[in-house]
Amino acid sequence: MAAVPPYRGRFAPSPTGPLHFGSLVAAVGSYLDARAHGGEWLVRMEDVDTPRNVPGAADGILATLEAYGFAWDGPVLRQSTRLAAYAAELERLQAAGLAYGCACSRREIADAATHAAVDGGLAYPGTCRNGLPAGRVARAWRLRVDDAATGFVDRLQGVVVQHLEHDVGDFVLRRADGLFAYQLAVAVDDEFQGISDIVRGADLLASTPRQIWLQRCLGYATPRYAHLPVATNAAGEKLSKQTLAPGLEAGQAAAMLVRALRFLGQAAPDELARVGVGDVWAWAHAHWSSAAIPRRLAIPLVNPP
Structure with a gap:
């Protein structure tokens, strides 16, 4: 029987604006899944689409991740260096x-x-x-x-075939x-970084069969996938820069982390929102349950941040 590769996950934001709640959900889900499996968690800046990049956004995203208590393994990979x-x-x-x-x-x-x-x-x-x-x-x-048929079994969304x-x-x-x-950049970089598990938003679910096809054409390994429900506004639109989702504030880190945990089905108690970021993460690491994540593509926020 072939050995299962060591768990290596990643969070790969695009520097098109500040980190917002929808991005936080993806970061929290991928980070806790990696740590729950005793694995590594990398950060990759997907800045290959240069016309969409906002000056200073990449550094701002990294500063926000640090303020929210994320700790990644190894240097940040920037796609702009990988042409x-x-x-x-x-x-x-x-x-x-x-x-x-x-x-x-x-x-x-x-x-x-x-x-x-x-x-x-x-x-x-x-x-x-x-x-x-x-x-x-x-x-x-x-x-x-x-x-x-090109398909896979998503850990959260089940069988996906195109x-x-x-x-x-x-x-x-x-x-x-x-x-x-x-599609090309993400497949090449996931192989280069040895990514074994991709945990990201369900807005990217439809593109996954294309990435798997490309992986096969290039002789790459195919990672395991888990697509988290995305946060939407009242109109059903995914939170994004285009839908004017506000950037995260460092002073609200504990409360926003608790909100992200609850969005992902974790029963975070009320008092966590009033403690330090380190205490929030301690609770999250001890209580994380991937089984509790809603098996949905999208969840509307009653009171969008």
């Missing part, structure tokens, strides 16, 4: 005939697409799969998929603006 690694893996896929150039604009895809993708976009219709149209040049690079050719289509690895796509 050569992404280029090398894209070249491998190109050489194997698994990645191809695509000339389509967004408007052309919208005009040709026949149905929506599982992530809310449009399923790519395969226009350039068998070669570029005459007189066109590649704008982006896509990964070939097929329509066989037929990628229908549900997503050949997906982008390098964008028309020259930036590497999230």
